[in-house]
Amino acid sequence: MPVPAQMSHGGPQPGRLRDRVALVTGGASGIGDSCARRLAADGAVVVVADLDEDGATRVARQITADGGTALARRIDVTDPDSVTRVVTEAATLRDGLRIAVNSAGINGPLSPLAELPPADFDTVMRVNLYGVFHAMRCQLPAMATTGGVIVNLASIAAHATFRGHAAYTAAKQGVLALTRTAAREYADQGIRVVSVSPGVVDTPMVTSLPPGATDRLLTAVPLRRTAQPAEVAALIAFLVSDDASYVTGSDHVVDGGYLAK
Template sequence: MPPHTPQLSGNGTRPDGRLRGRGALVIGGASGIGATGARRLAAEGAAVVVADLDETGAARVAKEITAEGGTALHRRIDVTDPDSVARVVSEAAALHGGLRIAVNSAGVNGPLSPLAELPPADFDTVLRVNLYGVFHAMRCQLPAMTATGGVIINLASIAAHAGFRGHAAYAAAKQGVLALTRTAAREYADHGIRVLSVSPGVVDTPMVSALPPGATDDLLAAVPLRRTAQPSEVAAFIAFLASDDASYLTGSDHVVDGGYLAK
């Protein structure tokens, strides 16, 4: 019998309104987990700013949200540019009664290479997007949330928890994301700000599809559920973490990996 993948209606969302009245910013929202997460937050009532370097993609996602009755607009952002990040976070905080939810999901794989053969420039590129991008975002999001409280959800990876051949830069960056998450959670809890991370396994996204053929075969063979995750499954968990249902969670990382790390 083939592995069962849950079938969700429409875009995989549940419009129960538990995020109604909250402004949200999704960085990296043009595709993959970011795009699906933006749709899910909007379906649950949040007013979403979809931000991405791919402005066309961000505009498409925002248009899809509004067509389904949600509230969204798009912005171009370059997470490697602190000024670009500051501008978008400031705009998001000025809308919809303040910034209450931030999802930092922008990321790149970088070239797959053994560590000793990895060019320093490629290592630097991956860290600038995947780690420094989260730093630049949180550095602006935290002050924006001090008056109202809020939730920051950073996308890490199971690569931060286990070694994967050819992923030295990606793993180093995602391990850094875990450290930033834990540190900020302790520093800003008194301000009513929760900071969390999510570590997905292999998810059916364009970034994973762009990997060389066979790159994830060994990993998937070790997944007890015997399949990739759908972006909607990760997005559903992000929406839970953003809601009051997760009000006692902060500083923690949450693995969504089909059981891969349960060894």
């Protein structure tokens, strides 16, 4: 019998990230929303950043109402100047930027590769891959004096192919490469860089898939259910904590066993 989602992840540890500044891109919904809430519950000061500024504001207000500390900022991860402004501001808070979760992403249109318009391919790459590049390009220097942790959201699509997802898969495989490279390049500055590859998660990106698509995916998931965003956030909260101080350059799959074939 599947374990109920609300019982399948560890609860907040309020002192674990006390006063550390955390930036979460894509923080207005889905996994980013849950990450922002979880990091705040663990004591972090969270900058909730999203292209959807109203959504980011809603999340930040809810965190504050629950006793946490958060502020909302609009960010366009495809625009280097927008990313620079938000990261620079985050780095001025408290003792500087210590945690970054790069979770902004889109599905993009689903199409066989030969039928995929170049403009649509480019759009997915600009958000899902270039967006991570722009973010890390600013976050790494911001963490150079204090050390820190960057978590990039990849996907099981980086490990397994899915029909119609050529652009998404290519982008997420690129995220793995950026993660490994940065981890090696910046370890001597006290910066850890890891990625997380979620499986089928109950988020707007998954619920927006064509009818029946999620059910077909779940037939290959041994746990026979979608993950809740909070379950992915719980893993990320561990990875950015001191409990994971020897973990860097690695990808962490949270997929209910999908890849265990």
